[in-house]
Amino acid sequence: MRSVLSSRWAGLLLLAVVIALLPLGLKNNFQFDIAVRIGFNAIVVIGLNLLIGYAGQISLGHAGFLGLAAYFSAITVTRYGWPPLVSLLAAATLVGLLAFIIARPVLRLKGHYLAMATLGLGIIISIVLNQEAGLTGGPDGMAVDPFTIGAFKLVKAREWYWLVGALLWLAVWLSLNLIDSPVGRALRAVHGSEVAAEVVGVDTTRYKVMVFVLSAVFASVVGSLQAHYVSFISPQQAGFFQSVEWVIMVVLGGMASTYGAVIGAVILTALPQVLTALEDYEHMIFGLIMMLVMILLPKGIVPSAGALLRRVSSKAEGGK
Amino acid sequence: MTLLNVENLSKEFGGVHAISDLTFTINPGTIHSIIGPNGAGKTTLFNLITGVYTPSAGRVLFQDQPVTGLRPNELAARGMSRTFQNLQIFMNMTALENVLVGRHLHLNTGILPSLFRWPAIGRGDRAATVMAKDLMAFVGLEKYIGWDADAMPYGALKRLEIARALAAEPKLLLLDEPAAGLNATESREIDEVIKKVAAQGVTVVLVEHDMKMVMEISDHILVLDYGRKLTEGTPAEVRQNPDVIAAYLGQVG
Numbered sequence: 001m002r003s004v005l006s007s008r009w010a011g012l013l014l015l016a017v018v019i020a021l022l023p024l025g026l027k028n029n030f031q032f033d034i035a036v037r038i039g040f041n042a043i044v045v046i047g048l049n050l051l052i053g054y055a056g057q058i059s060l061g062h063a064g065f066l067g068l069a070a071y072f073s074a075i076t077v078t079r080y081g082w083p084p085l086v087s088l089l090a091a092a093t094l095v096g097l098l099a100f101i102i103a104r105p106v107l108r109l110k111g112h113y114l115a116m117a118t119l120g121l122g123i124i125i126s127i128v129l130n131q132e133a134g135l136t137g138g139p140d141g142m143a144v145d146p147f148t149i150g151a152f153k154l155v156k157a158r159e160w161y162w163l164v165g166a167l168l169w170l171a172v173w174l175s176l177n178l179i180d181s182p183v184g185r186a187l188r189a190v191h192g193s194e195v196a197a198e199v200v201g202v203d204t205t206r207y208k209v210m211v212f213v214l215s216a217v218f219a220s221v222v223g224s225l226q227a228h229y230v231s232f233i234s235p236q237q238a239g240f241f242q243s244v245e246w247v248i249m250v251v252l253g254g255m256a257s258t259y260g261a262v263i264g265a266v267i268l269t270a271l272p273q274v275l276t277a278l279e280d281y282e283h284m285i286f287g288l289i290m291m292l293v294m295i296l297l298p299k300g301i302v303p304s305a306g307a308l309l310r311r312v313s314s315k316a317e318g319g320k
Numbered sequence: 321m322t323l324l325n326v327e328n329l330s331k332e333f334g335g336v337h338a339i340s341d342l343t344f345t346i347n348p349g350t351i352h353s354i355i356g357p358n359g360a361g362k363t364t365l366f367n368l369i370t371g372v373y374t375p376s377a378g379r380v381l382f383q384d385q386p387v388t389g390l391r392p393n394e395l396a397a398r399g400m401s402r403t404f405q406n407l408q409i410f411m412n413m414t415a416l417e418n419v420l421v422g423r424h425l426h427l428n429t430g431i432l433p434s435l436f437r438w439p440a441i442g443r444g445d446r447a448a449t450v451m452a453k454d455l456m457a458f459v460g461l462e463k464y465i466g467w468d469a470d471a472m473p474y475g476a477l478k479r480l481e482i483a484r485a486l487a488a489e490p491k492l493l494l495l496d497e498p499a500a501g502l503n504a505t506e507s508r509e510i511d512e513v514i515k516k517v518a519a520q521g522v523t524v525v526l527v528e529h530d531m532k533m534v535m536e537i538s539d540h541i542l543v544l545d546y547g548r549k550l551t552e553g554t555p556a557e558v559r560q561n562p563d564v565i566a567a568y569l570g571q572v573g
Contacts, residue, residue: 174435181434181441182420182427182448185413189421192410196481199370200488201396201425210431256412 008176011259015172019165023158032157034273036229039164040222042265043171045249046258047218050175052247053255054184055211056191057107058115060243061122065095065216067129067238069223071136074144074233084147088224092217099216103209122243129235141234144227160229167225168262171218175258187211188256252293254300263301321384323348323492323523324369329378331364331547338364339547341378346525346540348491351518353526353534355558356544357567362527363405365544366496369525370402371395382492397425401490403481405497405527411470415461418469418480419452420445422487448487455483459513475506482513486522493517494525499533511537535559543567 026032044066051057069091076082076090106117129136136142147154154160178184186207189197194204227233245268253264271289275282297304324346331339339361346352354362367373369380371392379388382398410418427444434441456465459479464472469480478498485493498514499507511533518524528534534541534555541558543550551561558564
């Protein structure tokens with residue numbers, strides 16, 4: 001138990017150090033921008049990993065939740081002058097409520113059917129955002145005022161970095177706490193065997209709904225912040241491809257691994273930027289890397305690397 | 321007082337009567353076996369009692385309270401726990417974590433305390449871990465405490481299910497073929513575990529094909545055939561019943 005505790009704090013400390021020191025290596029605004037985008041994606045993917053990796057459910061509609069929150073913040077702040085933080089909290093409450101209402105009927109489905117239902121949900125939201133042009137600006141999108149807290153105004157990527165970094169650390173902390181608790185075990189039990197979880201008293205519906213709502217709220221918070229950060233939003237951000245990309249980040253980094261979710265977000269956000277140097281071959285090489293990782297590290301990067309390390313260290317001990 | 325009353329229980333699957341008009345009671349503190357040929361409806365009966373299936377007709381009383389139609393987790397909260405004929409282990413967890421899930425009903429499962437890791441969560445988990453280790457030792461699994469469930473052999477997983485069910489501190493424990501697929505030695509060991517469980521005051525209901533085991537440890541036996549009660553009574557009574565010999569044991573002699 002003690003070692004679990006200390007390894008948890010070691011991971012959190014390491015993450016804090018990385019977040020604190022990374023700016024020393026970032027040279028320009030462009031690199032800060034990528035770091036901020038990585039942070040946004042990582043927070044969403046940490047939430048999604050609780051749903052997909054731990055509880056064994058799937059969602060191809062979470063970009064819809066992000067989109068709703070982004071537009072809610074954009075409209076209330078830019079048109080009606082709400083304080084951005086109030087908008088963010090209101091959006092999170094509303095998105096959480098919406099997720100709660102649709103979770104029960106949707107999460108009764110399993111596997112492919114659940115994927116289809118959540119896909120449909122995402123598409124509906126994206127259609128609404130496209131069609132309600134009077135409110136949302138339609139396919140042209142809309143401009144968003146910057147994020148302010150009192151007299152503080154966040155504009156530059158350099159400034160955003162610290163807010164997003166702090167929130168990322170917080171998301172990792174919350175996720176690790178949750179997993180290492182009776183609730184976290186109940187979530188994993190739902191993944192392992194729903195009927196066995198129920199006969200020892202786990203209300204499986206309650207936990208599926210809870211984790212769906214929680215992951216939607218993570219996406220919602222990011223949606224509100226991202227709208228202010230990018231200062232312009234369009235329905236594309238709420239689209240199907242964004243949802244799929246997050247699922248890939250979960251799988252690539254490693255299902256049921258909080259740090260895996262972060263690594264998945266880092267790689268999938270940064271890699272396309274690195275590969276732009278290859279011009280025409282960018283997408284081909286990108287696809288090739290994805291395929292190789294999944295063939296060589298089928299459990300995802302972090303769990304596979306962890307297993308490899310354990311094997312090496314046990315071999316070393318055996319040699320003594 | 322009876323612990324469990326099954327009254328005129330029936331279950332149909334598209335016209336097939338898996339259980340028909342079945343009535344029996346289970347007294348606390350006994351080992352109660354349910355036997356019958358394959359397809360007699362034993363596992364269906366378990367699923368009806370534990371809320372996995374909803375009956376087509378009839379009702380179930382647990383501790384004199386009607387519980388028909390309650391969900392398995394609600395029945396677990398009232399003191400009912402079970403194992404499965406086909407293993408239902410959480411293969412994505414360690415052996416110890418499997419047993420810890422069995423403690424679910426006795427731990428703080430609030431979402432905010434868990435997210436922010438209030439001290440009570442850590443305290444509860446530490447106490448639960450001590451108990452889970454004791455339970456693993458109780459069923460003879462002390463050497464598997466640190467193992468991942470998916471690395472454990474079949475016989476050990478059978479016992480892990482019992483430890484997990486016991487962690488909920490049930491009043492009624494239903495075991496669906498605990499000795500299936502085990503060799504004679506392992507079977508004998510499961511035997512001992514069941515006796516120890518019963519000795520602690522837990523009422524045990526057992527579905528089992530191993531006749532030697534059934535006859536040896538049961539206080540009471542219910543014989544099913546085609547979803548109906550063929551007979552019930554003590555092992556001695558059942559053994560001598562001509563219907564039972566014809567329907568079930570007849571093939572042996």
